[in-house]
Amino acid sequence: MTVIRPSTIVWFCIVVAVGYAMFQVKYEVMQQEQTLAGLNKQIIDDREQIRVLNAEWSYLTRPNRIEDLSARFLHLNGISATQILPLSAIPERADAGAPLAASPAAPIIPAAAPHFAAVTSRSQP
Amino acid sequence: MSTSSPRDPNPCRPRHFRPGPCGPEPQEGPAKQWIETSRTRLIIAGALMGLAFVVISGRLVEISGFKAGDAHVAHASAPARVETGRADIVDRNGVLLATTLKAPSLYADPKTMVDARIDMRAAARKIVQVLPDLNDAEVYAKLTSDKSFVWLKRQLTPRQMAAVNALGIPGLDFEDEEKRIYPQGRAFAHVVGYAGVDNKGLAGIERSFDDPLRGRHEPLQLSVDLRVQSILRSEIAKQMTEFRAVGGSGIVMNVNTGEVVALVSLPDFDPNDPGDSPTENLFDRVTLGTYEIGSVFKIFTVAMALDDHVTSLAGGYDASHPIQIDRFTIHDDHAQNRWLSVPEIFMYSSNIGAAKMAVDVGTDRQRDFLGKLGLLKTPNFELPELAAPLVPSAWKPINVMTIGFGHGISVSPLQIATAVSTVANGGTMHRATIIKRPEGELVAGRQVMSEATSIEMRKLLRLVVEKGTGKLAEAPGYVVGGKTGTAEKVSGKHYNTHSLISSFAGVFPVNDPRYFIMISIDEPHGDKQSFGYATGGWVAAPGVSRSVERMASLLGIQPVDEDSPEIRRSLMVGLPSPSGRKFASN
Numbered sequence: 155m156t157v158i159r160p161s162t163i164v165w166f167c168i169v170v171a172v173g174y175a176m177f178q179v180k181y182e183v184m185q186q187e188q189t190l191a192g193l194n195k196q197i198i199d200d201r202e203q204i205r206v207l208n209a210e211w212s213y214l215t216r217p218n219r220i221e222d223l224s225a226r227f228l229h230l231n232g233i234s235a236t237q238i239l240p241l242s243a244i245p246e247r248a249d250a251g252a253p254l255a256a257s258p259a260a261p262i263i264p265a266a267a268p269h270f271a272a273v274t275s276r277s278q279p
Numbered sequence: 280m281s282t283s284s285p286r287d288p289n290p291c292r293p294r295h296f297r298p299g300p301c302g303p304e305p306q307e308g309p310a311k312q313w314i315e316t317s318r319t320r321l322i323i324a325g326a327l328m329g330l331a332f333v334v335i336s337g338r339l340v341e342i343s344g345f346k347a348g349d350a351h352v353a354h355a356s357a358p359a360r361v362e363t364g365r366a367d368i369v370d371r372n373g374v375l376l377a378t379t380l381k382a383p384s385l386y387a388d389p390k391t392m393v394d395a396r397i398d399m400r401a402a403a404r405k406i407v408q409v410l411p412d413l414n415d416a417e418v419y420a421k422l423t424s425d426k427s428f429v430w431l432k433r434q435l436t437p438r439q440m441a442a443v444n445a446l447g448i449p450g451l452d453f454e455d456e457e458k459r460i461y462p463q464g465r466a467f468a469h470v471v472g473y474a475g476v477d478n479k480g481l482a483g484i485e486r487s488f489d490d491p492l493r494g495r496h497e498p499l500q501l502s503v504d505l506r507v508q509s510i511l512r513s514e515i516a517k518q519m520t521e522f523r524a525v526g527g528s529g530i531v532m533n534v535n536t537g538e539v540v541a542l543v544s545l546p547d548f549d550p551n552d553p554g555d556s557p558t559e560n561l562f563d564r565v566t567l568g569t570y571e572i573g574s575v576f577k578i579f580t581v582a583m584a585l586d587d588h589v590t591s592l593a594g595g596y597d598a599s600h601p602i603q604i605d606r607f608t609i610h611d612d613h614a615q616n617r618w619l620s621v622p623e624i625f626m627y628s629s630n631i632g633a634a635k636m637a638v639d640v641g642t643d644r645q646r647d648f649l650g651k652l653g654l655l656k657t658p659n660f661e662l663p664e665l666a667a668p669l670v671p672s673a674w675k676p677i678n679v680m681t682i683g684f685g686h687g688i689s690v691s692p693l694q695i696a697t698a699v700s701t702v703a704n705g706g707t708m709h710r711a712t713i714i715k716r717p718e719g720e721l722v723a724g725r726q727v728m729s730e731a732t733s734i735e736m737r738k739l740l741r742l743v744v745e746k747g748t749g750k751l752a753e754a755p756g757y758v759v760g761g762k763t764g765t766a767e768k769v770s771g772k773h774y775n776t777h778s779l780i781s782s783f784a785g786v787f788p789v790n791d792p793r794y795f796i797m798i799s800i801d802e803p804h805g806d807k808q809s810f811g812y813a814t815g816g817w818v819a820a821p822g823v824s825r826s827v828e829r830m831a832s833l834l835g836i837q838p839v840d841e842d843s844p845e846i847r848r849s850l851m852v853g854l855p856s857p858s859g860r861k862f863a864s865n
Contacts, residue, residue: 209460217505
């Protein structure tokens, strides 16, 4: 009569456990792959949507359309050179509490038609 | 191991220690040798197998333990990008100019429909009801054809697709196709061009970059700026309407890099439906049109004379009498009938003075100089619609004179832009491009004239706007300098005095040139506001003025005070006083 040695039993258990674990991992991976494929498809669909929305955004922000809308609802005018100042023209605040200088900085271009005499007295950047 | 040991009943069963012999073990002779050989071989084979296992386990540990975050592995699981047959085209700020979207196309399988016993006439009628641009008879003919695949309509909208599905006719099916969309419509019609239904580029960038666009994923970035383009286009359109012109063109170029920032040709077309516009609208006036541009050419004549030291800003020519040559008479449009200094010739746009100056420079040097500015051969540019300039075959004395003031040679506005940019930027010629150059890249150029000439030319260009024919181009704060040009168009063998091309080509800010701008109006008609004039100074210059005012802040140009002493000094030109004395212009 053959006696089953304990080592044989141990090995047998290990084989069963490893086999089970392997299939378990395999199914797990298959499931994960399926999820991944689903997510990838979702991402591609979303990217496709983003492309459509980008195209639509570009279409809706056409300068002529914005111009029309602005003229209809905002009543804004184009920016003129008289409204632009160099950074250096903004007076520095002496301390945080003090009020700003009473006279605003002079624009680079005088708002009225520039004339030579008025200009020479003003410092320029 | 003795032969006397008892025979095992199962000699091959596993043993836990010293394996006994499975059979009688030969003591000596060839049999013993064979057994020894076999053992050695077994040991070698076993060692090799063992080694293989060690390698495999080692690799296993390496992959699972040390390479877990490997980009290579991560990449395999990353989602694929949206596959499109054509890359997007964007402007210099990344605004979308052309993109590819999926669009379903409708096809029919007439054989299946026959098998399904469908009333073809009724089916055709229903299809035409939901797709009204199809023709009833044509659809019927297609459905009754003996095929198993016929296209009914390409590239449907999602709504049309739903409507066709709602018909529930078997044998109709869709295939995803790609449709090229131009969200900005007409704004960039001549730059971007368009692609046909099979995604083949047929015009513009779509055509010249057809292969690269198919093979890449990253968008192609152009040097054009949508905002600047839109401003230039609307201002040209405005001038065309006001002066009842047949066409107009314009270009804005960065003088220091050669990048085209805006390129407008009117009338234009909708690239989403190019067949909808007359074919002549497809014509790109800026690159494919060549024109005798008139007095704008005096920029090159004067630059050439100054660079060759044939004359100087203090020099001058007698413009009191028209020139008679062959059967032609050259006279001045703004005749002063006296001796004119070089700055005066330029600011009053004297043909007589320019012609005499050109003669002084001479035939060969004139041809060389214009050649160096790229005016005598087809420019190297990315758009496929490019024209070769029309240059006289034999450069006769009369040609030297007329070319001196811009007649007898036809060049495209693109060439003018490149050449004037060169004159203004310090004399360095840059190749024109419509592809964005990397920020801060050092742009290679060829020095074709001295910097001193360029600085003198800036003064003269400013003088024209300050005191000469181009006063209406002034844009306060942005120091515009430029030259007007009015050319009579050739009709048949003669110049037609009533059909003009009126242009203004300028640079701003001219004290430190950043951008070139040119507007040409084709066949303008003078109106009350322009006192009947249809010249460049009246027709094109106001458009330039308004364009510069609107676009300068977008281009990052800080306004300056033209009347400040530094700028006055840098642009000062000596002009003779009427009595002959010279005084500083102010």
